[in-house]
Amino acid sequence: MERFRSMVNSLQRVKISNSLKLVEGSTPPSAIVGERGYPKVPLILNIPPSVYGDEAKKYENIKEWWGKLSLGDIIKLRSSLISSITKIKVEKAIEYYNTEIPLAVVSERPVTSEAKLNTLEAKLRFDGVILPRGPGGLAEEIKIIDNPKLPSKLDKLIFDDIKASNAILELYKYDIDYYKIINALSFGLLGRKRNRRFVPTRWAITAVDSTVSKYLHDRIIHYNEINKIEVYYASYLGNYFHLILYPSKYKSLWIEIWHPLSLWSKELTISELTENYWGDYEYIDGGYMAARLAVLEYLDRIKRQAGIIIVREITEEYFAPVGNWHIRETVRKATENKIGEYESLLEALSVVNNRLKAKINLFKLNSIKALFRQKLITDFLNKQ
Template identity: 35%
Template sequence: MSSSLCVLCRGTKYLCGKAYCPILAKTRVLYKVAKVSDELFGSSPPSIFVGRIGYPTVFAGPMAPMETGETSIYDFPELWVSKPIDDIVSMRLGLFLGRKTVSVKNVDDRFVQDLQQLVLVLRPVDIEMKFAKKPTGFSFSEYEPPMGPRAPIEKLKIVSMPSTARVVERVYSDVDVSATDAVIELYRGGVPVSQIQKIFSVGALGNAKRRRLVPTRWAITAVDDIISKHLINERIRFFKHLSEIQVFVRMYAKNLFISILVPGEWSFEWMEAWFPNSTWNPGGVEVAIEGDYEFFKPREDYASIGGCYYASRLATAEYLNKISRQAIAIVLREIYPGFDIPIGVWFVREQLRAMYSQQPYRVSSLEEALKIVDKYSALGSKTWVKKSRLLTFLLKNKKLDLYFNFR
């Protein structure tokens, strides 16, 4: 990267082509690390982390910034949809993690119970952390949002404890219900998905004898999967078919999202095209395209494309549930050079939710829908059709209703 570009830009114009300013992000986290010692008093958003390395013995612990008061936004992805990537990265790297080795089965451990109490209240909780040494480092993941400095924790003290939401208290106290049913009840009760994921992760749901800590990245995907399956199996499959083809488009932070909803029995496909010099194609010379799909019912095996599949399926299922219709959904994502930092599957879920809140293009044929794809896509509809199982299936089946005029 040319130093002259940085001098001209100063973190305001993104002249380097990146979706964020790495210099600003690094400077902000170094400033915060310089201020912290081996003790921290702050308001946890609330936020916790459960690792996966070494499972069933893992690292787990609370996270908090060096500030008190209303800190919810630090760990509330539903509020991040329009925030600059710079701000999200800087904010997340300001969360300090105090971690301790625990067994996933030992949910009666005092430390684990403190973690449970943190996330059950759904509001910021004042905590004190005593570290074994000064926190250092930071991390990025394709599943979880970025995380800031961490250190072994010697002592955790909950200073203030807001009251627990009634629906959360009821589900937490029900030791006979399954974890799956508990997740659905929380969702129906209006608890945000990101909060349900944390409650699920700390082993606070389900039958008493089967409660376990769940690594954060597994919990995120599990909750997206559970809720979307419920919406599809219990709601969407009984709705009438969509009466038209709808095409949604959203562009944000060097990402393009397109959803094509076609009248028919529920089916779903999620595909990603990573351009050279993007996060998962840093040294490539060609666009890397991957995806996965399901015909007629939610898949039982794990999607090869990973957690974004379930995040995108949830956002799509929520929209169809909202309009009381079922459809064949083909959801596409193009990631352009400069978006080269992993920030978590929340990005897909929240960007698609925002996209589905907009008015769609309404057309009467798949050919018209593909013309809209060509209008926005750098890859082009022909390439997408070659790679997409559902688009290929639809184009080969000329007898489908979508080839008649709906008007």
């Protein structure tokens, strides 16, 4: 009902002019590059109608949302945005990198925009990786009214002819907002100019997580190991995260526990993913990539390497997906909340097992069994 009310209120603020639907307001900024129809993809600019200036920030302000907004609150906000969609070939990015829409989506402040839509479909769209978006339709025209304000470092890199991975790392080291970096890559603002492409947002999220994580991984494997076993914890939006760090050369284990009636599972489901010392993992999982980044940031901050176990428990409270940003941010918060130090990995795992809402035995999982019988990387290194 909240979603329905939000959509109705938003649609009532759309003006009709010569059969076109006119949407006016400030994009937070909020935009998506879709993947359907690749290499001709939808570019989507989200606008809260009749909402202007700083008031528009709340519609896409991830770091301010965390711990304050409920799942219903987030869905209500996203339901109020109108999506203005235009189609474009991905290779056209080089022609657009210094034009209105790409620059607007990396602005530091909301940008007043105007869109004329041919159609308007009252449907909500949810995704496990990107933020949900509200009703929308194909745009006859999209105008950016205000001048975007860009971070100076990003403004410079847009005009530099350097590899995208190098640009991503420069922005990350300069502490540019992580989600602005994703948008910059997605809208073709980074990379060798002759190679620039629009990148579907889902792919851009994974690419930025992967690029930054590799940089952090290559640093932490040269640090000393931690000397104690620690457990960390945080929860948000019906997702509960336990993080175990233990003395070891770098390796990582990701365990997801989906409760019955939670978003994608009708019965209790457990998935496992492992990563070795060299940073090789079994398959790409967007949730793991987001969580792994947060843990690597913490290890780099304390200048240590460790064995890592991340246990994510998803309950029926998480009734609609809102993207994987909350995984990244919740694990970041978890690294600030140590709940205990333990004498053995067995004890730490037992504590986590007893705290889980699902009645399962972690010690019966193949990945946990392998952890206790696996040879250490030092066994191999010492033989060389």
